Amino acid sequence: MRDFVFHNPTKIVFGEGKVEQIGEEIKNLGLKKVLFLYGRGSIKRNGVYDAVTESLKRNGIDWVEVSGVKPNPVLSKVHEAIETARKESVEGVLAVGGGSVIDSAKTIAAGFYYDGDIWDAFTGKHKVERSLPIFVVLTISATGSEMNGGAVITNEKTSQKYSFWSFTSYPKVSVIDPTIQFSLPREQTVYGGVDAIVHVLEYYFDGSKERILMDRIMESIVKTIMESVEILVDDPRNYVARSNLAWAATLALNGLTSTGSFGGDWSSHVIEHSLSALYDIPHGAGLAIITPAWMQYVMEEDRDKFSRFAREIFKKDKAEEGIEAFKNWLKSVGAPVSLKDAGIPEDDIEKIAQNAAMRAPFGKLKKLYKKDILEILSLAR
Amino acid sequence: MRDFVFHNPTKIVFGEGKVEQIGEEIKNLGLKKVLFLYGRGSIKRNGVYDAVTESLKRNGIDWVEVSGVKPNPVLSKVHEAIETARKESVEGVLAVGGGSVIDSAKTIAAGFYYDGDIWDAFTGKHKVERSLPIFVVLTISATGSEMNGGAVITNEKTSQKYSFWSFTSYPKVSVIDPTIQFSLPREQTVYGGVDAIVHVLEYYFDGSKERILMDRIMESIVKTIMESVEILVDDPRNYVARSNLAWAATLALNGLTSTGSFGGDWSSHVIEHSLSALYDIPHGAGLAIITPAWMQYVMEEDRDKFSRFAREIFKKDKAEEGIEAFKNWLKSVGAPVSLKDAGIPEDDIEKIAQNAAMRAPFGKLKKLYKKDILEILSLAR
Numbered sequence: 001m002r003d004f005v006f007h008n009p010t011k012i013v014f015g016e017g018k019v020e021q022i023g024e025e026i027k028n029l030g031l032k033k034v035l036f037l038y039g040r041g042s043i044k045r046n047g048v049y050d051a052v053t054e055s056l057k058r059n060g061i062d063w064v065e066v067s068g069v070k071p072n073p074v075l076s077k078v079h080e081a082i083e084t085a086r087k088e089s090v091e092g093v094l095a096v097g098g099g100s101v102i103d104s105a106k107t108i109a110a111g112f113y114y115d116g117d118i119w120d121a122f123t124g125k126h127k128v129e130r131s132l133p134i135f136v137v138l139t140i141s142a143t144g145s146e147m148n149g150g151a152v153i154t155n156e157k158t159s160q161k162y163s164f165w166s167f168t169s170y171p172k173v174s175v176i177d178p179t180i181q182f183s184l185p186r187e188q189t190v191y192g193g194v195d196a197i198v199h200v201l202e203y204y205f206d207g208s209k210e211r212i213l214m215d216r217i218m219e220s221i222v223k224t225i226m227e228s229v230e231i232l233v234d235d236p237r238n239y240v241a242r243s244n245l246a247w248a249a250t251l252a253l254n255g256l257t258s259t260g261s262f263g264g265d266w267s268s269h270v271i272e273h274s275l276s277a278l279y280d281i282p283h284g285a286g287l288a289i290i291t292p293a294w295m296q297y298v299m300e301e302d303r304d305k306f307s308r309f310a311r312e313i314f315k316k317d318k319a320e321e322g323i324e325a326f327k328n329w330l331k332s333v334g335a336p337v338s339l340k341d342a343g344i345p346e347d348d349i350e351k352i353a354q355n356a357a358m359r360a361p362f363g364k365l366k367k368l369y370k371k372d373i374l375e376i377l378s379l380a381r
Numbered sequence: 382m383r384d385f386v387f388h389n390p391t392k393i394v395f396g397e398g399k400v401e402q403i404g405e406e407i408k409n410l411g412l413k414k415v416l417f418l419y420g421r422g423s424i425k426r427n428g429v430y431d432a433v434t435e436s437l438k439r440n441g442i443d444w445v446e447v448s449g450v451k452p453n454p455v456l457s458k459v460h461e462a463i464e465t466a467r468k469e470s471v472e473g474v475l476a477v478g479g480g481s482v483i484d485s486a487k488t489i490a491a492g493f494y495y496d497g498d499i500w501d502a503f504t505g506k507h508k509v510e511r512s513l514p515i516f517v518v519l520t521i522s523a524t525g526s527e528m529n530g531g532a533v534i535t536n537e538k539t540s541q542k543y544s545f546w547s548f549t550s551y552p553k554v555s556v557i558d559p560t561i562q563f564s565l566p567r568e569q570t571v572y573g574g575v576d577a578i579v580h581v582l583e584y585y586f587d588g589s590k591e592r593i594l595m596d597r598i599m600e601s602i603v604k605t606i607m608e609s610v611e612i613l614v615d616d617p618r619n620y621v622a623r624s625n626l627a628w629a630a631t632l633a634l635n636g637l638t639s640t641g642s643f644g645g646d647w648s649s650h651v652i653e654h655s656l657s658a659l660y661d662i663p664h665g666a667g668l669a670i671i672t673p674a675w676m677q678y679v680m681e682e683d684r685d686k687f688s689r690f691a692r693e694i695f696k697k698d699k700a701e702e703g704i705e706a707f708k709n710w711l712k713s714v715g716a717p718v719s720l721k722d723a724g725i726p727e728d729d730i731e732k733i734a735q736n737a738a739m740r741a742p743f744g745k746l747k748k749l750y751k752k753d754i755l756e757i758l759s760l761a762r
Contacts, residue, residue: 001624003396008389014640015384212608212625213632216601224594243382244593247640251594256637259395259628 001210001260008255010147011173014247016239018175019051019137023059025173026092026135033062034135035090037081037105039069039097043139046183052096052137064088072276072283073100074156075119082111082118085132092133095171098192099143099283102136103151106169109134119155121164128166136174140184141246142192142284144199144253146174154277159355161273176250178242186233189245190333191284193229196249197222198287202264203257204309205295206364207302211260218257219312224248226313229333267363268294271373274355281342288335289342292327293380298366299323339380349377382591382641389636391528392554395628397620399556400432400518404440406554407473407516414443415516416471418462418486420450420478424520427564433477433518445469453657453664454481455537456500463492463499466513473514476552479573480524480664483517484532487550490515500536502545509547517555521565522627523573523665525580525634527555535658540736542654557631559623567614570626571714572665574610577630578603579668583645584638585690586676587745588683592641599638600693605629607694610714648744649675652754655736662723669716670723673708674761679747680704720761730758 013021026034036052043049056063066081085093085108095105109131111118120126138146145151149169154161181189200218228245231238251257258264271294272286299306303319310322314329327337336342339349357370366372394402407415417433424430437444447462466474466489476486490512492499501507519527526532530550535542562570581599609626612619632638639645652675653667680687684700691703695710708718717723720730738751747753 001621001628003399005392005394007392011386011388013386018384210621210625212621213601213605213629216605217598220594220597220601224597227593240382240591240593243591243641247382248594260624 002208002262004259006255006259007167008147008170010170010254012147012176012250013173014176016177016179018177019048019180020055022052022094022135022137022173022175023055023057023061025175026056026061026094027059029092029133029172031061031091031133033064033088033090034092034094035081035085035088035108036063036065036094036096037069037101037108038065038067038095039101041067043096046180048096048137048139048180052094063094064090069097069101069104071100072154072161072280073104074154076156078104078107078111078118078153081108085112090132092135094135094137096137096139098138098140099145099152102138102143102145102171103153105134105136106131106145106151107153108132110164110166110169121166122153122155122160122162128164128168131166131168134169134171136171138174138176138246139180140188140192141176141181141249142195144196144250146171146176147250147254152273159277160358161277176246178239178246181242181246182237184236186236187282187334189232189236190229190335191282191288192249193225193245193333194284194288194330194335196252197225198268198291199253200257201291202266202269203261205298205302205305206262206265208261214257214260215308221248221252221257222313225252226329233333262364265364267298267366267368270359270362271356271376274352275344278352278355279342279344285336285342288330288337289339289380290376292323292330292337293376295323295326296379297372297376301366339377346381349374349381352377383589383643385640387636387640388548389528389551391551391635393528393557393631394554395557397558397560399558400429400561401436403433403475403516403518403554403556404436404438404442406556407437407442407475408440410473410514410553412442412472412514414445414469414471415473415475416462416466416469416489417444417446417475417477418450418482418489419446419448419476420482422448424477427561429477429518429520429561433475444475445471450478450482450485452481453535453542453661454485455535457537459485459488459492459499459534462489466493471513473516475516475518477518477520479519479521480526480533483519483524483526483552484534486515486517487512487526487532488534489513491545491547491550502547503534503536503541503543509545509549512547512549515550515552517552519555519557519627520561521569521573522557522562522630523576525577525631527552527557528631528635533654540658541739542658557627559620559627562623562627563618565617567617568663568715570613570617571610571716572663572669573630574606574626574714575665575669575711575716577633578606579649579672580634581638582672583647583650584642586679586683586686587643587646589642595638595641596689602629602633602638603694606633607710614714643745646745648679648747648749651740651743652737652757655733656725659733659736660723660725666717666723669711669718670720670761671757673704673711673718674757676704676707677760678753678757682747720758727762730755730762734758
């Protein structure tokens with residue numbers, strides 16, 4: 001096991017009806033006015049908007065709204081919101097949404113204190129050491145952003161989907177009410193689950209050894225997400241499945257699964273980010289396409305671990321069978337598993353690889369260069 | 382799954398040689414002088430004392446020492462240390478030791494700000510809402526106190542071993558260096574492991590349902606602790622086992638295993654506290670005696686869960702076989718499994734039950750009164 005630091009100060013308030021606590025949580029930290037950030041209006045249809053605003057009013061919290069954050073959130077929206085946040089002198093950012101809204105909120109909270117273009121945080125030019133306090137009401141379990149310090153944003157001018165991390169970006173409080181997710185479209189539940197599974201797999205397959213406890217915990221998380229997703233595609237209002245999926249997705253990327261690792265491989269994520277930057281497909285769909293191909297390509301680097309995955313998750317003997325079973329499982333819950341499934345032409349492979357290669361070399365289990373990315377994309381045709 | 386709040390702000394610094402960081406961690410929080418609390422001198426023999434004091438000096442942290450904290454730590458030592466802390470105007474408490482030292486540190490840190498007798502926090506008369514900042518260098522993995530807000534102290538005048546919990550009692554930073562534990566006596570490793578296993582079992586067997594993810598994670602922790610202890614009784618310097626045991630013991634009681642539960646049963650702990658208050662036996666030894674008897678006594682309240690335990694941990698079919706296998710495992714690593722094994726006379730059962738019954742009724746899976754305690758002690762003869 002590798003040395004590690006674990007430090008996660010986010011307070012999680014979990015359960016049905018907990019949205020009404022958000023105003024009190026904000027008040028308890030002494031804030032009087034927040035930027036209220038959300039997406040494209042689903043929270044107005046499912047009652048969450050009303051629950052949030054009533055809670056804010058009851059606790060004397062003033063707010064200014066910025067809405068319209070879209071999946072694969074873009075830098076221009078962040079710029080707009082930073083301007084509003086400054087003009088309105090907000091003291092914090094309240095993100096009501098999924099990873100896109102939360103990641104935008106983190107970027108806004110950091111950008112509020114930075115004189116340059118906050119995109120600098122994503123390119124490594126600026127180190128984020130100060131942010132407005134962030135609060136979250138989670139509406140979809142997927143990215144784990146509700147309990148970590150990371151954010152992913154797309155610069156639509158350059159087609160770069162990049163990330164930054166800061167200890168100041170951990171939300172102060174995140175409310176996770178699994179019942180909010182009862183009304184999610186089937187594919188969003190599936191893609192959220194896939195995203196969370198792949199977060200675990202990034203740490204599971206990064207070449208680190210001797211993580212006896214964490215291997216078991218990671219397998220526990222993956223199995224629970226798979227089972228929960230299987231239930232929810234038929235029975236979206238199943239509370240047991242929603243709540244276990246929600247907590248599993250949060251734990252998948254809150255620092256726990258990283259302990260003792262090499263920090264994760266992240267190749268599947270980097271290559272996927274090129275897909276969603278170029279084609280605006282859901283991140284979870286992109287991961288379902290890329291991850292099995294990556295697994296196939298790198299399997300020989302750690303056959304033992306891939307065999308263990310096959311055995312523990314799918315009761316299969318061989319590494320190859322485990323990857324195949326994973327791919328079949330993805331298909332069975334309705335995820336695309338090839339570029340073709342997502343309507344991406346084979347001829348674009350060069351363009352996608354070119355985009356991903358801007359980040360090359362990357363990967364821990366196997367260091368990938370453009371030629372490797374091309375091979376993986378070819379396996380994902 | 383039940384609703385929950387998870388909020389654990391402790392920073393864990395984990396790995397070989399990390400003790401030398403403690404001074405910097407204290408300095409980073411702006412402290413200039415701490416009370417340095419430790420036990421009966423093992424840290425002077427294994428190099429930890431020197432590593433700590435060098436780190437403090439290097440970072441310009443002044444300190445005053447209080448030593449002699451003993452296992453099953455007592456209130457009188459806490460009183461003595463509070464007086465020293467006040468006289469010397471310390472700004473924090475540095476605990477270098479195991480659960481006894483850490484729990485004493487938490488009590489001192491809370492008592493520093495309380496005008497009355499800090500024992501009031503243990504009887505419920507005083508609610509702890511302010512503490513000096515606490516820092517930890519862990520020397521034995523067992524209680525999980527390095528990453529939670531709880532403390533257990535014995536009032537030797539009244540033979541009461543009671544606990545309190547406060548959010549202000551979470552250590553700011555805990556250093557866990559598994560190599561410090563290479564020199565632990567075999568029985569301390571075993572009793573530490575038993576304590577951590579039983580922490581998990583308190584949450585596993587508290588009657589809560591639908592914790593699909595957490596059941597798996599709790600089983601992962603128990604299996605890892607058992608395997609690690611088995612290795613360490615023969616090979617105490619095995620880093621893989623030491624490090625996995627250490628992290629497992631911390632996670633056993635840092636709030637994670639509690640999520641979605643009824644808050645734990647805690648009957649085994651309450652009854653054991655009477656044993657160690659009256660006979661000053663190691664807590665882990667007392668738990669090895671009481672827990673299997675408690676399991677046997679309450680099994681029918683949740684036969685399904687005890688069957689699952691048998692199957693998942695010991696590959697046995699029936700609930701009874703699982704409990705028997707657990708008892709055999711405890712024996713196999715050298716733990717006592719009866720009062721007789723610990724030299725406690727059968728005739729004392731009434732006296733022990735009397736002491737525990739001061740806390741009755743207690744227990745979540747089955748509410749226990751004095752007659753139940755007598756039955757459990759009788760099964761543990």
